[in-house]
Amino acid sequence: MEQIRPIVEMRGISKTFGSTRALRDVDFTLEEGEIHALLGRNGAGKSTLVSAMSGYTPADTGTIRIASTEFNVDGSSYAARIRGDIAHVQQTPQMFDLLSVAENLFLENDLVRNRWGMVSYTRMIEKTEKLMRDWNMDIAPSDLAGELGAGQRQLLEIMKALSRGVPVIILDEPTAALSNAEKRVLFDQVKLLKTAGVSFVYISHHLDEIFEIADTVTILRDGQVVKSRASVEGLDTETLANLMMGEKTTRSAREDHTFGDAAPLLSARQVQLKPDRPKIDIDVRPGEIIALAGPVGSGKEDLAMVLAGQQAPASGQVSGPNGALPTIGLVPTDRHASGYVGILGVRENVALGGLEVLSGNFGFISKAKEDSLVNRLTRQTDVIASSLDQAVSQLSGGNQQKVVFARALCRDPQIIVALSPTRGVDVGAKEQLYALLRDLASKGLGVIVVSDEEDEISQLANRVVIVFEDRIVDEMVGDYRMEDLILHMEGAT
Amino acid sequence: MTMEIGVPEGHGGKKMAADGQSALARFGHGFVAGGWTMYPVLLLLIIVGAFIAPRFLSFINIINILEQVSVLGLTTIGLTFVLLIGRLDLSLEGVVGFAPMLAAVMLVPAAAGGFGVELPQWMGLIVALGCAGLIGLFNGFLVVKVGLNPFISTLGLLVLLRGGILIISNGRSIYSPGESLTWLGSAQIAGIPMAVFVFLIVATVVGLVLKYHRYGRALYAIGGNEDAARAAGINVDRMIWSAFFFAGLLAGLAGILLTGRLDSAVTTQGQGIIFSAFAAAVIGGVSLGGGRGTIVGVVSGVLLIGVINNLLTLAQVPSFYVQASTGAVIIIAAILTTVASRRSGGVKTRT
Ligand SMILES: Nc1ncnc2c1ncn2[C@@H]1O[C@H](COP(=O)(O)OP(=O)(O)OP(=O)(O)O)[C@@H](O)[C@H]1O
Ligand SMILES: [Mg+2]
Numbered sequence: 001m002e003q004i005r006p007i008v009e010m011r012g013i014s015k016t017f018g019s020t021r022a023l024r025d026v027d028f029t030l031e032e033g034e035i036h037a038l039l040g041r042n043g044a045g046k047s048t049l050v051s052a053m054s055g056y057t058p059a060d061t062g063t064i065r066i067a068s069t070e071f072n073v074d075g076s077s078y079a080a081r082i083r084g085d086i087a088h089v090q091q092t093p094q095m096f097d098l099l100s101v102a103e104n105l106f107l108e109n110d111l112v113r114n115r116w117g118m119v120s121y122t123r124m125i126e127k128t129e130k131l132m133r134d135w136n137m138d139i140a141p142s143d144l145a146g147e148l149g150a151g152q153r154q155l156l157e158i159m160k161a162l163s164r165g166v167p168v169i170i171l172d173e174p175t176a177a178l179s180n181a182e183k184r185v186l187f188d189q190v191k192l193l194k195t196a197g198v199s200f201v202y203i204s205h206h207l208d209e210i211f212e213i214a215d216t217v218t219i220l221r222d223g224q225v226v227k228s229r230a231s232v233e234g235l236d237t238e239t240l241a242n243l244m245m246g247e248k249t250t251r252s253a254r255e256d257h258t259f260g261d262a263a264p265l266l267s268a269r270q271v272q273l274k275p276d277r278p279k280i281d282i283d284v285r286p287g288e289i290i291a292l293a294g295p296v297g298s299g300k301e302d303l304a305m306v307l308a309g310q311q312a313p314a315s316g317q318v319s320g321p322n323g324a325l326p327t328i329g330l331v332p333t334d335r336h337a338s339g340y341v342g343i344l345g346v347r348e349n350v351a352l353g354g355l356e357v358l359s360g361n362f363g364f365i366s367k368a369k370e371d372s373l374v375n376r377l378t379r380q381t382d383v384i385a386s387s388l389d390q391a392v393s394q395l396s397g398g399n400q401q402k403v404v405f406a407r408a409l410c411r412d413p414q415i416i417v418a419l420s421p422t423r424g425v426d427v428g429a430k431e432q433l434y435a436l437l438r439d440l441a442s443k444g445l446g447v448i449v450v451s452d453e454e455d456e457i458s459q460l461a462n463r464v465v466i467v468f469e470d471r472i473v474d475e476m477v478g479d480y481r482m483e484d485l486i487l488h489m490e491g492a493t
Numbered sequence: 494m495t496m497e498i499g500v501p502e503g504h505g506g507k508k509m510a511a512d513g514q515s516a517l518a519r520f521g522h523g524f525v526a527g528g529w530t531m532y533p534v535l536l537l538l539i540i541v542g543a544f545i546a547p548r549f550l551s552f553i554n555i556i557n558i559l560e561q562v563s564v565l566g567l568t569t570i571g572l573t574f575v576l577l578i579g580r581l582d583l584s585l586e587g588v589v590g591f592a593p594m595l596a597a598v599m600l601v602p603a604a605a606g607g608f609g610v611e612l613p614q615w616m617g618l619i620v621a622l623g624c625a626g627l628i629g630l631f632n633g634f635l636v637v638k639v640g641l642n643p644f645i646s647t648l649g650l651l652v653l654l655r656g657g658i659l660i661i662s663n664g665r666s667i668y669s670p671g672e673s674l675t676w677l678g679s680a681q682i683a684g685i686p687m688a689v690f691v692f693l694i695v696a697t698v699v700g701l702v703l704k705y706h707r708y709g710r711a712l713y714a715i716g717g718n719e720d721a722a723r724a725a726g727i728n729v730d731r732m733i734w735s736a737f738f739f740a741g742l743l744a745g746l747a748g749i750l751l752t753g754r755l756d757s758a759v760t761t762q763g764q765g766i767i768f769s770a771f772a773a774a775v776i777g778g779v780s781l782g783g784g785r786g787t788i789v790g791v792v793s794g795v796l797l798i799g800v801i802n803n804l805l806t807l808a809q810v811p812s813f814y815v816q817a818s819t820g821a822v823i824i825i826a827a828i829l830t831t832v833a834s835r836r837s838g839g840v841k842t843r844t
Binding site for chain 1: 518701705706707708710711713714717718720721722723724725726727784785
């Protein structure tokens with residue numbers, strides 16, 4: 001009689017990138033039908049470990065068994081040998097922008113081949129339509145993937161992995177780009193597959209999700225396991241956070257630095273986000289932290305981009321006190337698409353935001369100024385990299401996000417517009433970024449945050465502006481309560 | 494383990510970027526990233542050349558090579574501007590021929606093949622450079638405002654300019670188009686042609702700008718990720734216009750040097766130069782995808798092509814072999830550059 005054994009067993013896995021030892025002798029097991037959360041601070045080695053599991057980036061040493069395939073790892077590629085058993089949704093999007101949704105979903109998938117091995121388009125469209133119905137999504141199979149929003153793209157990648165019919169699925173921060181509604185759909189599908197015996201490795205920095213969906217937790221720190229296969233029962237978010245960070249992390253509360261009767265830094269007048277939508281008026285005052293909230297497609301991101309001067313409104317105007325726009329630092333929503341320049345180093349990326357500030361005579365960059373400013377900003381935003389010259393594409397996801405944040409601060413802005421500013425950032429660094437934003441507000445900066453997270457909003461915002469169908473439907477100022485916030489945010493839908 | 498460059502106050506001790514990388518690896522990386530990859534090859538070639546042809550290392554010949562490459566050099570530096578932002582400009586070849594030709598026909602009397610406008614002598618240089626710059630701006634317009642793919646728009650313009658040369662010159666070359674147009678390409682200082690100085694000065698200035706000026710930083714950023722550059726507050730459209738403008742301007746300058754050297758605006762002037770310019774850029778490590786490349790590298794690519802052509806001529810290789818061997822060398826050099834950059838950077842798996 002065969003004994004039930006884990007579906008994945010990894011022993012003594014190590015991986016080195018140049019001088020960085022990303023994984024040191026790590027053991028990891030995944031039981032059948034289990035949802036196993038993999039946690040750790042930014043740069044701990046989570047993505048590296050799951051990439052070693054799927055073979056996307058082969059490890060240097062160790063042994064791996066997945067289902068019935070067992071092998072020793074020596075740095076050479078093994079992804080093809082386990083392709084039938086494992087699917088990996090990566091932290092960085094891997095969509096083909098110029099292919100349709102249907103083509104992206106069923107690329108290299110035998111289910112849509114006819115008996116001569118040719119791709120059957122009708123079958124592909126049918127299957128895509130069925131998937132969209134199951135996932136409650138409103139996307140046409142022929143839409144180009146490149147035209148979808150970040151959340152929809154993320155869901156597509158997950159759908160692609162989940163529909164491959166493999167026993168092991170890796171989800172690396174699947175909810176980072178998802179709204180609450182999209183998250184619900186994802187969790188339903190994951191639970192459905194779990195009952196069918198599929199096993200998941202689940203990476204996330206939203207610790208509350210862990211208790212909702214995971215059975216087991218493993219925590220990495222500096223490339224080593226610090227907690228192996230702990231059951232989620234008997235754990236709480238605080239304990240998890242402390243284990244991840246290796247020190248006590250406390251949740252901070254919002255502060256109000258609004259300069260009562262100061263003139264606004266930025267005013268939007270009669271702004272229409274789209275033609276024939278209601279007109280919007282909004283002021284940003286010094287010291288104020290404003291949160292724009294609302295469901296997907298509500299127009300909150302558009303409003304933020306209009307305020308940031310990055311997008312032209314359909315009508316109306318945005319201006320500073322003396323007509324001209326103030327200096328605005330922007331953290332865009334999708335860091336991969338418009339956040340960082342992957343082939344350039346940390347230094348160049350951060351400095352990019354403040355070329356005017358850093359350049360002196362005739363526009364030449366002052367090396368000394370650049371060094372000191374970039375050093376200070378990367379420290380303030382907790383960027384972890386092997387050196388300031390490391391290419392940002394080689395950083396861990398959360399650290400890429402921090403680089404984008406540092407870049408927005410580099411121009412010495414009067415206003416910061418940050419869309420999902422802490423996406424992919426660990427709990428400790430998140431608190432640090434919040435503290436930084438509060439500190440800037442106390443110095444008289446105006447801050448606009450777009451967020452889907454109630455916690456983030458309530459920890460930061462002195463004013464919550466609810467956007468729905470391209471207009472402002474609701475507003476809460478000052479000392480609002482968490483329950484009210486949730487009610488107002490849900491009320492919009 | 495990972496070093497932290499930015500360590501938050503609360504995270505315990507401060508560790509600065511004490512890079513554990515070996516000094517050799519760092520040197521190798523800087524060597525390739527700085528664009529020095531091809532210089533050892535160049536040196537080797539020069540040593541070999543000295544053995545094959547004793548005349549190779551003579552002062553006259555070295556000056557000769559430098560003068561020969563100055564035209565290609567300026568064109569390639571111009572091309573580099575647009576390559577860095579992930580675009581390309583095929584029309585530069587047309588500019589090399591058209592800009593000086595236009596100036597020439599505006600200067601010389603109708604009897605010598607001119608339009609009969611007979612502009613004053615000193616206008617020659619201004620007309621040629623102005624025309625080159627305008628063509629560059631027009632390219633920028635087509636790409637930024639009309640939204641054309643630069644391959645198509647500049648290819649069209651290349652063919653148009655080639656035809657335009659024949660139209661404005663009536664298919665005849667124009668001799669002695671005047672001092673102001675020919676001086677840069679023919680004058681000498683202490684036995685060294687002015688053209689060499691022009692090339693070296695432009696290379697130095699552009700090299701410094703790309704490396705240390707905010708304009709250069711913005712170019713690299715746009716080539717690496719245009720949307721990110723935009724979000725960082727860079728006026729991307731204006732940068733694209735300007736890159737095409739500088740490319741055109743430098744191609745025009747290259748054309749002026751060529752006209753000066755020949756003391757005439759020839760109808761076939763510059764033909765085929767765009768291929769060599771692309772080759773020189775790629776050999777020099779400029780990425781056709783944008784965001785990577787240095788002037789140090791571009792100069793090495795240009796010199797390599799110049800030295801090879803010179804050696805083949807000195808070694809009395811029949812001229813039709815010269816072209817084929819240049820092609821072969823381009824491929825070999827490109828392989829070397831690629832291998833070197835893959836070795837030095839990117840993901841490395843240690844054994
Ligand atoms: N291609 C690469 N080249 C060099 N270093 C790398 C590369 N990929 C990852 N690293 C380094 O390995 C370490 C672990 O990175 P990894 O992406 O696994 O972190 P992570 O735990 O997933 O973090 P995050 O929560 O930010 O996603 C980091 O220090 C990172 O800089
Ligand atoms: Mg990761």
